[in-house]
Amino acid sequence: MPVLERDPWRLQYFEHVPCPEHVQIPTDDPDCWLLFPAHRWIYDKLKIAETQGLVSGPHGVMPLSFPVFSKPVTNLRGMGIGSRVIRSGAEMEHHYQPGHMWMPLLTSDHVSTDCAVENGRVAWLRHATGVAWEGGMFRYWTVHAKAFPDLGEHLARWVSAHMSGYTGMMNFETIGGTIIEAHLRFADQWCDLYGAGWVEALVRLYGEGRWDFADDNRRDGFSMPLFARHGGAFRHPPADLQEDVRTMPGVASLQITFHEHKPRDDHAMPPGGFRLAVINATSLAAARNARLRLAQAWDPEQLLPQD
Structure with a gap:
């Protein structure tokens, strides 16, 4: 099956949809890194911050003000591993770690957005929000039927400015409209909630370079x-x-x-x-x-x- 799925419990979404053998559809960041070398720079979170004019830097460069949010510059395993809030210069020194960075501590709404991209243009997107719990857990996520117009327009502009030549899926994590992470894949946890025919459209995007999906019957x-x-x-x-x-x-x-x-x-x-x-x-x-x-x-x- 040409969908590259490392989590066997998610094969159920793809195993019954025909896909040409030459087509490879990644669902995991290490595979994305290998398949799209021209665009793998998006896994550098310092670069993502710089594209938005955010004050940020690697560990070893002291922030001018606190608190800041610290995390690995690149982390292909996800799940918030190694991230923390740092509230003072003393904490910054104590938690110094090579390969980590800091950026502003953002506190607004956290949204995950899947986008279908045709040659550097957003052709479709869908937003999800989670109810945060403790210890990096979420109580549940809502995959929204409604549009988030301001966020959607911001992501479309960013993609147009930075993803020329790219065709495929992207996932963005944003807080208050600021991109904190970008991925060359979609969130395969809930792709079945996008509606009938969505996986077939996914195959067309990677196989033919076009997005064609009837998305008129959205529901939460x-x-x-x-x-x-x-x-x-x-x-x-x-x-x-x-x-x-x-x-x-x-x-x-x-x-x-x-x-x-x-x-x-x-x-x-x-x-x-x-x-x-x-x-x-x-x-x-x-x-x-x-x-x-x-x-x-x-x-x-x-x-x-x-x-």
């Missing part, structure tokens, strides 16, 4: 994780329980988001918890009901409170 979607405490030993739920959850009313998909036989520490997880599953649904109530049903597969003492 919801993506809800189930987290456990770090340190436990976890097995996948029984197949019949998984099938029960997948067929519950309003459930679009179920992802069991860990490898049974892979060491726990080799999973890229937020510091607050170990993600066991993600449920995509067409309503919050459907997602919560499915999560309660799925949670019966594990010892409740291992699970984090869900609400």
Whole structure:
């Protein structure tokens, strides 16, 4: 299957859609780095900051004011690994780390946006927001049917200015309209919530260089994780329980988001918890009901409170 998917629980979105063998569609940043050398510079977060005129610098250059947000210049594994708020010069010295940078601490709305790009032009986009929890976790994400006009126009201008010649998907993480991360891929966690025919349009974009998707029937979607405490030993739920959850009313998909036989520490997880599953649904109530049903597969003492 030409969709390059490293997480087997997401193959369900692509395995039944025909795709020419010569077409390669990345869903993970290391693959994007290899496939698009002319545009891999976007994984340099210092450069992303500079394109927007943000005051920023590498560790070793002292900020003129605090607080600042510190993070790796390049991090292809994601999940906020290695990032922190730094509130003083003394903290800056204490947390000095080669390969890290600082930038302004942004505190407004955090939005994830998937874009289809045709030759440096945004042809389609969709926004998602998360309800933040603790320890880098989110309670759930909403994939919005509505447009965010100001943000959409800002991203379209940025793409037009900086992505000449690029055709494919992009994902942007923004806070208050400021780009904090850019990726040469889409968010494969909830692509099933974009509507019927979206994956077929994805294949056309990479195979033919054109975006053609009927997007007239948008509706809000919801993506809800189930987290456990770090340190436990976890097995996948029984197949019949998984099938029960997948067929519950309003459930679009179920992802069991860990490898049974892979060491726990080799999973890229937020510091607050170990993600066991993600449920995509067409309503919050459907997602919560499915999560309660799925949670019966594990010892409740291992699970984090869900609400």
